[in-house]
Amino acid sequence: MKTLLNTGVLLLWGLAAIACVDPEDKPSSVHDLRVLGVSTEQPELLASTCEQTPEAFDELAAEVTYRALLVDPAGEGRPLQYQLWACADQDDRTCANAADRALLAEGTTSAGELTLPIRPGAARVAEDKLLLERVLEEDAYQGLGGIRMPLVLRVAAGGEEVYAQKLMVFWCPVVEGMKANEQPVLPGLRVDDVPWPEGEPLELSGPGPFVVTADDVSDREEAYVVPGLRLQAVNLKEAWEIAWYTTLGEFSLSETGGADFGGQQGRHRVEWEPAAGATAQEVTFWAVVRDGRGGSSWLVRRARWTP
């Protein structure tokens, strides 16, 4: 216990000190090539049985839609090269191991939403082995958290290069009550308690800060069941997180929501502050929601801001 307390003390000192240091590059401030979010539709594939039957593998080999939110505000519409791989090892952040990867798609695109139909469950790697089996072999937890297949998107333009790894979850009903995850979708956003429409930019003026909130999502957060490490059923409830992004200024918090280990959930409230000295311009905002089990989606909003 003494060691834990000592460690905790050091951690607290460290966190307090880090709070005093202000890095220049802020997560919420979008100014170069980035991948802000990735989702798959469906977010996970649930086989009807855990028996390794051809039917079960067919269910897991279903086509899903892969979406990636690419931003490149300084790129002026330049083409972005991309490759999408699936591979076996989660620690292989770039799918560098050629023997354990399968190329799902490649090409050229531009900033915005990249949409690709893929069938990762059907991907095969060296020796014509089903990638799903290789993923399971690499999993120290032997599939108790589902078969989590890394999907790695490489995006490059000019000298910039980004690898984005998303885990695609393949399940089977290990314990009673399991059902496939549903995509989390934000109902809407508000600025200073005023609904923020999707279609047209909102007029904002002044130095701010502007309070941005998400409409209540508590009724959309799913209760779900997963197998426990002792093969028992464990009941969980989603606690969505929202990541906030803007092309001008920064948000007070780059992430909101989620739950801490005491079950305390955050509220989705941030303050947006335009950059000092900025001129009037149209600003793009993104709110990327994650449900904590692989589901994700995003909202895009615009505003015409004047000082």
Add this chain to the structure above:
Amino acid sequence: MAHVPTAPERGAGGARSRGRIPYAPRPMSPSLNARSALVAASLLLGTPALAQAPQDAAPPAEAAPPAQAQPVITKPPELLQQVEAPYPPEALAEGLTASVRLIITIAADGSVSDVLPTEPAGHGFDEAAIAAVRQFRFSPAEVDGVPAPVQVEYIYHFTLDAPPQEAPGPEQAPVARKATLKGQLISRGSRSRVAGATVRCGDDPEAPEAVSDADGRFSLDVPPGECAVRVVASGYQLYQTKELLQEDETTEVNFFLAPTGGALETVVRSERPKKEVVRRTITRQEAQRTPGTFGDPIRVIQTLPGVARAPFISGQLLVRGSNPGQTATMMDGVGIPLLFHLLGGPSVVNAEFIDQLDFFPGGYGSQYGRAVGGIVEVGTRKGAADTLHGSVKVDLLDAGFFLEAPVKDGISVAAAARRSYIDTLLPAVLPKDEGSTLSVVPKYWDYQLRVDFGAKRDARSEDEAQALAGGARSTGYVMAFGSDDQLRLVTGGPETERDLTVDTHTLFHRIKGDWTYRKGALTSVFTPYVGYDGTSFKFGVAKQDGVGYTVGAREVLGLELSPRLTVRTGLDLVYEHQSFDVEFPAPENFEYVAFPGAESVGELLVEHIGLGSFDGALFVEADLKVGKFIFTPGVRANYQRAGDARNVALDPRLWVAFNATERTQLKGSLGLYSQPGETFRFITLPYGNPDLSYQRAFQSSLGVEHRLTDVFNVDVTGFFNRRFSNIVAPGQIISLPGGGVFQVPYSNDGIGRALGVEVMVKKQRASATDKWSGWLSYTFSQSLDGRAGPLPEGGGGFGGFGPTGDDTAYGLSPFDQTHILTLVSNYVLGNGWELGGRFRYTTGRPTTPLNHTFDQYQVDRNRFSGMYGPYASARMRGFHQLDVRVDKGWRFQSWTLGVYLDVQNLYNAENTEFTFNDYRQRREYEVPGIPILPVVGVKGSF
């Protein structure tokens, strides 16, 4: 010329004078007197530790448990042969007198090996006195029953008598007229009673005189009339006053004597013979006045060789490459379960209550166990035997008091308590915003209480005490200490990101007894203790209430079989029972496999976990003297039972010393050391690992200690340690036979290695008039830490702590510091002023450099992975800092007021404590350390 020992002198300044052996002054020839007074003795070896004088309650070190491992002058030196100094002719011609103050070093065989004047008197007095004293012969002094070199302070008085008057005839003999002067001698500023002082009227050495007793009382019969009172006492300025004494009347007085020297406290130098290769001792005065430590005794340990600097002011002890938690800290032999108050605040050991600190960086004897790093032994303070004393201290964070007093003859009590008041100050400085609330309520308190019994105040040595007690003697004490820390943090409101509530409460209480029995060559020390621990933690809906009970005992039996062979053996047993009531949302990776990213809210789990553990040790060791060699072989057999775990570890140890000369000692040690895992780590999977075994270490060292002069001491020690089977977190993932998979939270995969050289140069104050003291501490070392097996799933830190490595499971310890230099110096400016400084330089800790070439974004976690160079291939900038402390004291008749200003980081060095990376892992940022930080404190004592 016989010397008549008197009662032990007591009551010098704030420190009771221990290790002093007073002798009554003796008149010389009627016409020309060279009068000597042996006024003080103290053990000599270099380090300024307080010697345990003929202290009744302290047992000999051989048989003592850690708490009683104090030095005892078991036999004081006696002057067998005195040589009169010739009166310097020139001084005689001029009618000059003088008192030459000398420091005499008495060798173990009783001969005078060195004589140094402390206050040159000139006019040939010094040379004459030194020449005479060099021919003195003493009976050998004994420390802990062993002949040992000691040092005494000696004043050689050269006085001139008035011409002899014609003796009256019998018919003229007047009727004897008498007046009585009675009173008490009290130390100014502390109210300590001054024992062993000489009181007389005038400076005629033939005049009647009285010597004050242990309570400072005296009674002097003199002819009536005006008495020019002169009081001479070691460690005090000459006291002179005039009293008009009436015939056949008794005049009652109290004389307040001013301690000598610029400081407010008397210097008593000593060091007991070392039974370990390296033992560093810190006195209470050093602990309280080392700059930059806020007077915190545990933090002073960090200034000693072999201890790496811990980040910030956390005070963690990183000893010879070991990790936090691997150095045991004990108070009088009983483990202190929690070392520091809230958030790395002050240590739970009140500086006022300690007598001294012993620090063993390694190579300690078989009596000690349950640590693979070092040992810190806090020796507590015995209550005053003369009268009530106390102090009150107030500083930035807390206020406390200390009281000590005799209850009746042989029984004394000491008590201290402290409480923080930052909980009352914080609301005034916390920000207040509409739409949000922030409440932080930290508070702590601690206490210590000690009652001693069995002391024989009139005994000057253990032999004498035993004789007074009828051949066998029992002494002992009962002590209680404890601590309580609470922290409540509430933040929230509609304009905050989340509502947060944290409640923590940690407390412990310990009661220990100590019974020491001595008879002849046998010494037995029995130390039973019981304890209660409580922890409470609430965070949202998660809560944990833990209760722990401890019962333990030590028995140490020492027997001096012959002057060459002493054997010690004993038992060290402890049983703990811990239970926890836990309510937690199902924690990820313990109950289910977490998906990276947002943590879901788990179903509430309610558990009651209880576990008992026993750890016992049987130890035996012997001191065998062969010529100039001393061999101390020993073995400690450890047995642990925790839940279903049964562990055994055998720790053989050997210590060898070679006394090359009286001033030089070569020393070496090697041995095995074991530390049991804490009880809570043995709870069942997935929250514990019932299969844990002892953590082990091999420690070896080789060094030399040389006394350059009486006040300069040099110690150079090399060490090589290997740690193995250390407990690290987490362990590997295992499959259960009945299905299911777990990651074991702890495993015995930890290994480590450290080697280095430590240098300690210490200058101590020779006497109260010596102004300067300090030490230089330097360590050159390399520390490695890691795992014997592969890195577990999720990486895991080395040794359960530190940064995650790459595929390598063994490398530089995150605390490795190649060079650790500390300079500590204190100077007594006089008039109550004292100035101290501490300068530190350490090599920066290892870091793994960023090597960013492209972004690696983990979408589900919304975090970026870093790309790094080789593990621990870079270092942070070196740390350097100067701390300064200024003390000012005012001594009043009955009490003393002290004020101090302790300034950390005087020149505001921008040191780096940690580094962290920006969110895309592209750039490294440095986290600065503590800026300049002045702290003011006030202390009043009486």
